[in-house]
Amino acid sequence: TYDYVIVGGGTAGNVLAARLSEDGKNSVLVLEAGGSNEGALVLEVPFLGPTATPNTVFDWNYTVTPQTNLDGRTFPYPRGRVLGGSSSVNYMVHHYGSSEDWDRLARLTGESSWSWNSIKRYIARHERFVPPADNHNTTGQYIPSIHSTTGVLPKSLPGWSNGIDQRIVATTAELASEFPFNEDITTGNVLGITWLQCAIGGGQRSSSATTYLKNAMGRTNLDVLINATVTKLVRTGMSGGRPCFKAVQFANGPQGASTVIRATKEVILSAGAIGTPQILQLSGIGDRAELTSNSIETILNLPSVGKNLSEHTLVPNSWLVQGSESLDNLRRDPAAASAALSEWQANKTGPFTDIGTNMFGFLRLPANASIFETTPDPASGPTAAHWEVLFSNFYASGSAAVPPPNPNGSYITAVAALISPTSRELFSICLHTAMNIIQGGTVKLASNNPFEAPHIDLGLLASEFDRFVLREAIRALKRFFCASPWTDYVISPVGGLAGDADAELDAYVRSIATTVFHPVGTASMSPAHVEWGVVDPHLRLKGAEGVRIVDASVFPFVPNAHTAGPTYLLAERAASLIRGY
């Protein structure tokens, strides 16, 4: 037995492993389905990050179900299956969201300690801001006083200057009212275009495995077992009329023998927004009708398990450009890539220290947008965004894998992402409206076989609001590239981007949209007394004893952020809740 058994050595799981073992008083076991992250170049070199998935040994290799509102398309849906979890395979964008995301969480749960003012203290414990790989002068690119240089995870500004960066900055000056420059979104105000901060230190990826876990590995009170797939939580008795799950069952594969291990204090589920609801359902915790249809006995009827999945829909918009500023060549010319890799290996400098995206931003619909006549504003607050843009210095097609029209062309891609989706059930609950309740995405078992992938339906773009935002985002980006810094650079939009009528833009979006891989909400946090939701504001599984859930699945709303940063802060907060500091 151990005091704590942590299911999943991913982003959040490794924070807990480190924090719960650091005072030496508790014994901790981490069970991770994947293998070690060590020695894998694609997990270390930032520019190669996008090649770590899909369809690799580091990925769960999920595919989404046919998406009704995306022309019935399916596409790969990566999740890290390796120590570090998705922090080992993600694109390393690193920030914490809008202050209003956290304030809404505090309001929704009735627990003020989730508010931004309370949560932001964990930034100091978490991050270690370090100079960028190229050591450039970062004055005006971030606000040092709101960052920490003493936390665990090295992060930095971009380490390789992209030719387009200065054009973007110049456009924020020319079109300041629509695209203001924001010096640093870590203030909690995300609106505007800003320099990207990444989980990169010394030119290398920082994951929860290279930081929290690595620092803790020498401790005798911490054990980490890899290739250990948890197949269910095991009921160990009843406590106060509630089922107690203080043990887990795991195996090293479909043919492997099952082992049960007990936790004297708690089992902590950190298997991520897909793995966590899957394990709960396999354990008889979920929607009774769904469990029964998979021949699983219901121990705890919690209908919200696996529901309310919320995501950022992504539309990669590319323009053909001239000149030699784009990095397309680096992605298609083996000699150029090999030279960049050699430089990275020798000095940890050069384009491979970077993800090729140096600036991004968060933006709102105009206040007088017609959609607000029929839909209440779903943003987390008046300074939170409806959409996001990421400027990539090459052709990018998201996971729809559409090849560039000219394989030798040079491109710029402005990815638009929907930040405040309404295609979800909670939106209606929170606004106390009688609006149509749209279920949102779901994670449902395909069968009671723990080694079979669940059905993942993202339920994207089910509402007119969501489609409206993406149309307006695309139109705004077209205005962005009409500014004078681009006149000698941008040639023409690619493919269906050229259209402008609503129907044309909707068809274009349906044909190429995928996601940013930010699922949340499948084990949502909710006030202790309400029936919907899966965990209480202290992250304890509702209606049960002995289990806490600590990962991205507990966020009821997808934040104004790439979700790793918020997940790290959540895990830091969870550690302090559990240890009582």
Ligand code: FAD
């Ligand atoms: P994870 O980090 O996924 O951890 C879950 C862990 O549990 C994994 O290690 C998994 O193998 C393990 N596990 C699951 N099931 C079991 C089981 N049955 N038994 C044992 N172990 C199990 N976010 C950003 O902030 N910036 C980005 O640039 C970014 N880019 C992304 C790109 C990609 C391709 C992906 C996939 C994600 C990206 N994200 C990004 C999202 C972000 O990485 C995740 O939201 C975050 O890491 C989730 O953390 P987690 O702890 O909830 O889950």
